[in-house]
Amino acid sequence: MSTNKHLSNDAFDRVLCELGREYRLLGPRRFPGKGAHSGADVTGYGEIGSLSDLYLEGKTYFSPKECLFPVRETLFYFRDKDITPAAFDDRPTIIFLRPCDINGIKRLDTIFLHNGSEPDPYYARRRERVKFFLIECREGFDSCFCVSMDANRSDDYACACRFEGDGVRVEIKDGSFAPFFAGGEDAAAFLAFVTANKTSVQVPDLSRVDLGALFQHEIWQEYSSRCIACGRCNTSCVTCSCFTMQDVSYGRNQALGERRRVWAGCHIDGFTDMAGGHSFRAKNGDRMRFKTMHKINDFKRRFGFHMCVGCGRCDDVCPEYISFPTCIERLGRISREMTHE
Structure with a gap:
């Protein structure tokens, strides 16, 4: 109690x-x-x-999130075949x-x-x-x-x-x-929570939408022309959890160094680069699509609740004034058109 x-x-x-x-x-x-x-x-x-x-x-x-998931974190140090966990x-x-x-x-x-x-x-x-x-x-x-x-x-x-x-x-x-x-x-009980925001959205149910057709919708072409792939939305977001792994060698000795993980994100150049020169989602609109669908569709299908928590930081930090709740609302209109609702 x-x-x-x-x-x-x-x-x-x-x-x-x-x-x-x-x-x-x-x-x-x-x-x-x-x-x-x-x-x-x-x-x-x-x-x-x-x-x-x-x-x-x-x-x-x-x-x-940086309190639990640092921007750059050394996981361990290596020297030849010896591994030493990093202190924290x-x-x-x-x-x-x-x-x-x-x-x-x-x-x-x-x-x-x-x-x-x-x-x-x-x-x-x-x-x-x-x-x-x-x-x-x-x-x-x-x-x-x-x-x-x-x-x-x-x-x-x-x-x-x-x-x-x-x-x-x-x-x-x-x-x-x-x-x-x-x-x-x-003191008497006092705790209260916000019950209405100045900004509100209705998150669409995309379970009955042809996702293939939605992925090809012209809305993503528009975001290709607006988004500059700076990654600020990823790094400011409390729920973005992607990272890249780096092995850093000390000097010329390739067998001496450390392994780090560093924040990365779907909007950041190089995130989908693969061996052999392959890369996915080269267009910025495709990256916006990936993030949006993950935040309001894919994650919920797997875990039962949306990934986005509506903190609005992505809107606050975007240098191109791209609004994520506006994107959600637009997807709602598109989904209703596609399902004739």
């Missing part, structure tokens, strides 16, 4: 200090001067030590994040832990050490469409927080955290 507390901002900072002695604390942050342009900031996930470190005014450019930060971890991102990590869990006979060991070793502190989100942001994707709610959290400016309300669901908040005042 959960309990609810109210703490002043100073008291919450003291709790974070105590938690930091046992846990690695990660949350949304602003990184001054780290943006793409000179002097510009960027928002993403990083270590926090106080309430002032948390970026709560908006949505982060980068999602929290094995501290128990708390991540502050919104409901859509908790649902996004559920999608990553599905791919890395349940998409085959064996879980991915590199993802699993981080995931088993993580607890979620939910950031209450009652309104969302302009480009969010989490309600349409059934990703606006989650009960997968240890604690939930409402940041009120002059204090913090906390729901303690995991009893192991109760002692940290014992000094707070008792």
Whole structure:
């Protein structure tokens, strides 16, 4: 049974200090001067030590997936026939994040832990050490469409927080955290979730559509002329999980080096390159088709829920102003035309 507390901002900072002695604390942050342009900031996930470190005014450019699935990760080192596993930060971890991102990590869990006979060991070793502190989100942001994707709610959290400016309300669901908040005042239940977004979509049921005909539809030619294949939508998305493997040799000794995996994505050049010079989906519209069908059709057919969580980051970061919810709506109209509905 959960309990609810109210703490002043100073008291919450003291709790974070105590938690930091046992846990690695990660949350949304602003990184001054780290943006793409000179002097510009960027928002993403990083270590926090106080309430002032948390970026709560908006949505982060980068999602929290990098907390569990690093952009570049060394898996092991090799020397001739000897293999040495790479060390990693094995501290128990708390991540502050919104409901859509908790649902996004559920999608990553599905791919890395349940998409085959064996879980991915590199993802699993981080995931088993993580607890979620939910950031209450009652309104969302302009480009969010989490309600349409059934990703606006989650009960997968240890604690939930409402940041009120002059204090913090906390729901303690995991009893192991109760002692940290014992000094707070008792409070009534408070947690609420967004129920309507400014952006909404109706995801089409494509099970009765001729997918061969849909794949050849002229809509994808239009995206070939608009998309520049920069891959920002892939790297900002909380549910994109593709990567490439790299063996990096040290100097001229080919038998000494390390194996890494590095983020990749369906929009990025080289993603479908194969031995012998073969390559698939060379046209950018074909890449858009692949991503779209995976996010709202293929994944659900396999696992029962959509891959996209409607966080809207892909819309926020696209330099060509390509709207993913608009693409979903257009597919809905096309599917109705194809099935004469």
